[in-house]
Amino acid sequence: MNALYLRRRITNALAMLLSTLATLVGLAFLAWILWETLRQGISALDLKLFTKITAYGEDGGLANAMVGSLIINFVGIAIATPIGVLAGTWLAEYANRTKLGESIRFLNDILLSAPSIVMGLFVYTIIVLPSTALTNGSTTFSGFAGGVALALIALPVIVRTTDEMLRLVPATLREAALSLGVPQWKLTVQVLIRAARSGIVTGVLLALARISGETAPLLFTAFGNNFMAINPMEKMSSLPQIIYQYANDPGESMHALAWAGAFVITMFVLLLSLVSRLILSRTKVSHD
């Protein structure tokens, strides 16, 4: 065995070792973060989390934050889904090779990772400030504004998956429908979107998973509210916002509540990504 060969062998073994180590480091951090969230979250779980509101402080629960999160997420998804699906359809079916289509697809990818706090400030400027001015200050921050901010974050996710899923639909399906004399809009709505339905649903679920942990865009839009708010025109609390507030509180029992909230959100997000993965794998099987 000559020296060069030996050196190459050692370099290779070292690289293999380091790459395995890198993977172990990544997995170790995942395990550490999940373990702490589970441990601290489960020990703080209590029925009062779901029955009492945050106004009671450390004796209270997170009921209003959970309801608020549901409402704000619902508003966000309800706004982003139709717009996102239609925009994605336009990119895939009408503007696939055009200049405008390509640029919007490109910019959508940028919007996908744009800083969410800037989106919050954007919605603050276009919704919170005008509504404050128009109602003389009686409507300022609102759950609706929070929903719009989250919609801006969900939108690119939905646009992208719809676009990708529609482009996967086989061309023969289009040709078959067109040869029967079906107008293109009917083809799009009744054939293509239906064929790509499960993929589009996956995109919406992924978008929901993405926005349900978002905190930064809600700070200056939904703001927070220690009481139960159902009306989306009022200030509204949300789980991430209450976690942020409680984690920065000096009280230990507030930290426990924050961990409980973190646990609920993490479980929700993991469940969503599991479900969307299942849907996606099932459709892959049916296509083969």
Add this chain to the structure above:
Amino acid sequence: MSIASSTDILEQRTRRDARHERLFRWLLKGCALIVLAALLGAAGATLWGGREAFATFGWHFLISSEWDPGNDVYGALVPVYGTLATSFIALLIAVPISFGIALYLSEVAPAWLRTPVASAIELLAGIPSIIYGMWGLFIFAPFFAEHLKPWLTNNLGNKPDDGQLSWVAEHVPVVGKLFGSDYPFGASILVAGIVLAIMVIPFISSVMREVFQTVPTPLKESAYALGSSTWEVAWNIVLPYTRSAVIGGIFLGLGRALGETMAVTFVLGNSMRLSSSLLDPGTSIASAIANQFSEAVGLQKSALMALAFLLFVVTFIVLLIARLMLRRLASKEGR
């Protein structure tokens, strides 16, 4: 039914279809333009909100480290430095680890292990950033302050416990300043960088893994046939072939790191004072906005908006480069 009326019906129907088609097209296009409007709107709204600060301080805003709400004087240097420093540390840690993970998953790991490990790493990407922040604040920062920080200040810093300069601080020019600190807590620029690194690892590694898989097998097999080792194939064949996309993936991670709010706000310590040490608390653009915006009025609010505009422009440029780089490989493949 006469022939004339049936052609009438046909013509009516054609016309109706054409009208619906036009409407449908406009509706779709309108929705797609909302994406454009969101980007332009975000840039426009923050620029508009920050106009007062830009007009008052001019270029001085960018280079001044003063942030004094009492005297209404604001400069962007401290938060800009915090954003850049934390993102840079994050990349310094995340890039080699991500490369290792991508290499492991595409070349080293046995086939049955690849999918589960890749899914687990992707799981890391799905965890909301506020969970990273909480973990950083309650678990990692105390751990860091207790176990890692004393070692760093004693061996590398210029302010160790015994009051003596460490060997490194005496002999290497900058390092001592970077690691000297008499601040007792964990929250600091370095910890924020580490938490950010953990956050962006799944993004960078999944892009790298994906592009590594696009390398044509004959290319790799030829190198193996010439006697290359796995590492030599990875370093001399796979990496050069995918270079632009790998850089794109890194920039994608950078874009994420620059704009991240919650994960860093918790562990940055929120101090508006400029410090040379990485172990001292600092602030970033996003965390300064998150911490101060709701209480800010007048010029301070405008200065925060101006910061948001800077952040948006910088991340836009970084993400633009990322996407262009990623696209280069795609076009090479003829996609």
